[in-house]
Amino acid sequence: MFRPSGGRVHEIDLADPEVLADPFTAYGRAREAGPVARLPMPGIGTVWVLTRHEDARAMLGDPRFALTSASFLRPDVPEHCLRYMRSMAEMNGAEHKRLRRTVSPAFSVRHARSLAPVIERIVGRLLDALPDGDPVDLVPHLTRPLPIEVICELVGIPEADRPRWHEYGASVASGAGPAFAEAVPRFIADAIAAVERARADPGDDVLGTLVGTEDLAETDLVMLVWNLMLAGQTPTNLIANAVGHLLTDPDALAALRADPGLLPGAVEELIRWCGPTLLTIPRYATEDLDLHGTPVAKGEAVCVSVAAAHRDPRAYADPDRFDPRRPAGPPGHLGFGHGPHFCLGAALARTQTEVAIGALLDRFPRLALAGDLAALRAPDPGTWRLSALPVSR
DSSP states (O other): OEEEETTTEEEEOTTOHHHHHOHHHHHHHHHHHOSEEEEEETTTEEEEEEOSHHHHHHHHTOTTEEOOOOGGGOTTSOHHHHTTOOOGGGOOHHHHHHHHHHHGGGGOHHHHHHTHHHHHHHHHHHHHTOOSSSOEEHIIIIITHHHHHHHHHHHTOOGGGHHHHHHHHHHHHHOSSHHHHHHHHHHHHHHHHHHHHHHHSOOSSHHHHHTTOTTOOHHHHHHHHHHHHHHTHHHHHHHHHHHHHHTTOHHHHHHHHHOGGGHHHHHHHHHHHHOSBSBOOOEEESSOEEETTEEEOTTOEEEEBHHHHTTOTTTSSSTTSOOTTOOOOTTOOOTTOOGGGOOTTHHHHHHHHHHHHHHHHHHOTTOEEOSOTGGGBOOOSSBOOBSOOEEEO
16 A cells, blocks of 8 residues: 655555545554655646644645646636636635635634524524434435535525525535536526625625625635535535544543533544545645655645544544544644635534534434444545435434
């Protein structure tokens, strides 16, 4: 799985069954072999992977590693859509600072917490609508629709139009292919319409708040809606992973049932333990660099193995144990990144996860897994996610 290269750097094979089945152990072996690994990645070439927490955190905040446009990954999307499809994770420098500074207040921790009652109502409605009988799959009935419903609230999408936005969410989650290419122009058209509607009649949602901002053009606002749709995949996978783990960890589940006050801290530990991000988006060296003795040429790609960093014994005491009471504080996790590109929607994802888990535990005291969690895992070396989460109530 990890082959010596030049006597120092080891190579990660993304097609290795062990990498797919247990990336935490597999990437952990790379971490213990050395601070840098080599990862051949289709479409990109060699990517250098940082495996240890301190190095990963430093790189994510280092301006010598720049993000770049991923539009080359969208060859089937009509040309007129591409300008709206830039992620904030693809921006650098002044452009990124301008947009982030302008929209950040709408995604603050305080604002996310103020949305908790709205999220509670959405979760309650989704749980009320669960099909009769067991087992029931929480992915299509809770974890996937919840973030889309929250996005619709943020963007002011009328109830009648929301089924269409759920279709967009499913297509965007695929990331490529005919369904993705077909959905994108329709989504962009609806996002433009949402911006125009907000300009004509501003509400108290995020778009209504931002449409009057001089620094934001229509392209910026539509791009923000696209970013929200992309970011919606994180809570989908995080909530499913978190619930799946808790239903296989009786002690942790009992602790949370006995003391709901543990939940905010437990969510942070769940992000460390089973967060969806295994590998970060590659960044590109803006100059020739040296990473722990490994020469990295200008233009070469570097990423972080979040799975390895989150189990690094140099950063965490007893890192291979899930502890819902793990004390908060340094070093913190990297589940939402670090530095200038720290995930804008982190507070919103945390709130959704906390509300969803709390509601499930409160409503279903006998909630139990109704399947083999390993067999339900999607084979994705970059994202830790479940294709289904069947439970009994």
